[in-house]
Amino acid sequence: MTDPTPEHTPDPAPHAGYTYPGAPPAPASTTGVGLSDPQDHPPAARPGRGRTGLVIGGVAAALLLGGGAVFAVQQLSGAGAQPADVLPGDAYGYVRLDIDPSAGQKIAAVRFLGKLPQVRDTLTGDDPRRKLWDLVTQDAADSCVSTLRYDTDIAPWLGERAGVAIRPGGTTDKPNVALAVQVSDEARAKEALGKLFACDKDGADIETKDGYALVMPPGTGASTMAAIAKGTLAANSTFTGDMTALGEQGVVSAWFDMTTGATQLQDLGAGALGTPGTAGTARPPSATTAGMQGRVAAALRFDPSFVELAGVVRGAKAVNAAPGDTSELVDLPDDTAAALHVSGADQAIDSAWPTLSTQLENLSGMTGGDVIGEIEKQLDVTLPDDLKVLLGRSFTLSLPQQDLRVADSFVVGGKIVSSDSARAGALVDRLDQTMGGILTHTVDGGTVYLATDPAYVASLKKGGALGDTDTFKATLGDVSRANGVLFVDLDRIESAYLGDLQGDTRAVVESLRAVGGSTTVTGPGEASFSLRVVGN
Template sequence: MTQPNDPRPEPTSDPTPEQLPGSSETAQPTQSIPQPSQSAGAPTQYSYPTEGTTSGLGGAAGIPPSTLGAGAAEGVSFSDDAAPRTSRRRTGLIAGGLVAALALGGGIAFGVSKLSGGGAQPADVIPGDALAYVRLDIDPSAGQKIAAVRFLSKIPGARDVFSSDDMRQKLWEQVVKESKNACLKKFDFGKDIQPWLGQRAGLGFRPGKTGGEQNMVIALQTSDESTASDTLARLTACSTDSKDKTDIRTRDGYVLLTPKGQGDTTLAALDKGSLASNATFSGDMSALGDQGVASMWFDNAKFAALAQQESGTKQQVPDTLRGRSAFTLRFDPSYIEMAGIGRGLDAVKQVSGSGAELGRLPADTIGAFQLSGGDQLLDGAWPELKKGLDSVAGGGGDVQSMLESELGITLPDDLKVLLGKSFTLSVPDQAFGSQLPTVGLKVTGTNAKRAEEVLTSIEDVSGGALSLDKKADGDRLYASTTPGYAGKLATDGKLADSETFKTALGDTSKMTVGFYLDLDRIEKYYLPDVGPEAHDAVQALRAVGLNVWSTGDGEGSFSLRLVGN
């Protein structure tokens, strides 16, 4: 059943500042990526949060793993496991990354009474010519802070773990111990680092090189530019490598670290315009919405070229990846979400999708996958797929012809028939054991008879390993690994009525790719293997949902949610 509107709970309709200790401000709603039923129009320039208001984040390489946690009743703490990796031999930049990890990985608590999330962002002090950007923020918008408290309160033990004020100090002590650098032992975390350490950090990669080193900059927020610069200078001096030198500069409440020789040129580039003032970047981030506690942005082709240059490899970037991508990690009171957008992907054409068939699965479905508009997608993707098949063969023959001969089919035509307008796999609730599990297939908007023949050909080639119960009905084909389930799939189910399903997937009206897993129904199979320290937290997780949809030619969005009970 198509959901015409995004059914997920509004981040701030449930929690209110009045319900949180010490709160004195009114939080505004947290903006998310426009759902398919909403307008996809984006402002031309992104505005960061200001005092008393919140800005919008809404949601690939991928986002670095981040752990975020709620503090005690008076506040909430966020933690991130690692800072962006920079150069393998630059201790100075690594020191900056370490300090970023301490700021964002160790539990700086912010009181919910300070809900603004205002102030300069790392993008304000990174030059506008950056081709890649990573941001970490433990002082996000007010809506994000409240949503984090609400979500993490559902996870047993989260408050206890992340409310510890000495996590950063423990991290520092562990790094010093493992480094075996006696110089680092001269620094006292409480006296030398904690007093000036801010709540935001960013990393920007820029075009070109200086002195043989890639142009890049780490931006660390600080409350005391002078003290931060002095401390970081002493930290970077701990390196015994004469080639390992770092420039340290300051700008607008941030200390900037670059490889030697890039400090002044970075400031000069910044004087020409910041990344935040770059119209392309700001437009992409506005479309992304509220940037939450972590966000990333890439000029895909330029960053891929940089990565290949650094690794010494040469491989053409596929046309389908040329463009830009942006990602975020954010909270809702009901889930934590990784979300992202792609823009300027000129080789990608809009696909008309719908998650209706996913919602029509039986209510006892524990896991499902749907590809909508697969026949359209294959038209554009087949040339690249064929190249992939030929590369697997290593020049040993025409793989397409071999498959056509073996299966008695025509590619890509028969594959399009099998995918149809909607291709859905589902697994019902069942007693898993030694017997063959029940898995179902539903294909709609296709030549069902021909699709059935293609499946039969695949069965024949399997040599009896695959035997399906099949039912063709008009433009629909149903199949299952065990008798009876195919017939059940032919009857409209009520999965879309489930609150768990709706929360995990949101608006599915334009879904092209969807995945759903009901953790509550299958936890009995994996919880016994979870250790006691994590058992209750894992048990508190309810479902996983992935929703990918097309927003126009060259544009698309995705949302990956982990739902709590």
């Protein structure tokens, strides 16, 4: 346990990252990278030659300091072409890695990683590119790969950014992908990459463009370069709009067009999206992929207090969800170790049920039984009506701080704010019977309080101020309008697992303070999400 994290202050550096062509400019920042502490004002100059000398000196100082400031920002800004500038605009999926991100991200990363020295020492060093090379090649058994030396064959041309795009039309055996690697010497890069991919019997098509080497499966190079000539991903207005809405793209960013990509990945044999098929054989979309639409953009980025995976969903099928209300979450007892909160589920189910019921019916075809009918029969419920009542306008589960190593005394509880609290209480009773009668519950107005310990029911009714605690605020920020929230105070539960850890692993885990995530519906078919890991 450590002292509470001080109140979060704005990022000390403006966003100096790349802005895609045609994207709205980033808002001006009121902070900057300080070059020196303020100096005392010099005494007023006397008239005459002293004033002339002061003017000349001032101009010289301005030029010197201005040039120094420009140089400093250039060293921090992460300026230059991005992989999206050279990858084809018809791609439906894109992932980018940038070890030269914006100034603010570099400063934030240094501050955050200072809280995790073991992780910092692993990720940082004189040349992080070498670490990436070692990571990629450490399991390479081919002696051909081992003949390439990083210092002489790779380092002289390897840049600091890379991106991969996946295009329509690929097959299981030959996905239609393109890898863009930033290079400082296109000729040397093409030569070295040619040797590297010659180690693979299939080889690769390798081209260069605008400071990047493009690596593509054999036989796809010409079509990919033709697609690039028609327009790059950075010129795709849908992509740039989504990435602009995302904001700071951090060290890793990704974009996926679900409308096109879901069926394309199904054709590539991705089992999660449908049954695998024959390579190159198109098929009708499955029930799962047919309902997918919209895009997702996400970024892994740093703050001085946490590392965050943040993202936006745009153009998705609109869900009839009520504005989020986390009042029942923030009012949990102060000693809450973990909590899960869902808001507006009763309304969301109305629009989500057709898709959900179709998926359940598909399971019926696989199992040979009526899945929905079996659920209704076993639990004596009517779907989706009773599900709406049970999840209610607000559904909150919570875990108080306790010794989790003592299984017999495990305590967990929850609160349900429902339009029919009496019915919700009866449903809780029915579910409790299927679990062997472990719950205590009480109905108070429109709220059902339940727990495995009667004393915790009383604590939930009394409430607290979890939302005002430093750990909660650092982990989740403002979640007042969130529709879903997960919060875990690692410091309150670490005694359950620290004893099994040793050495650097234990030190890293002890350096972590909390984990939290949230999702918020921001408009019809639009949402934002965040997952944070906070350091001590």
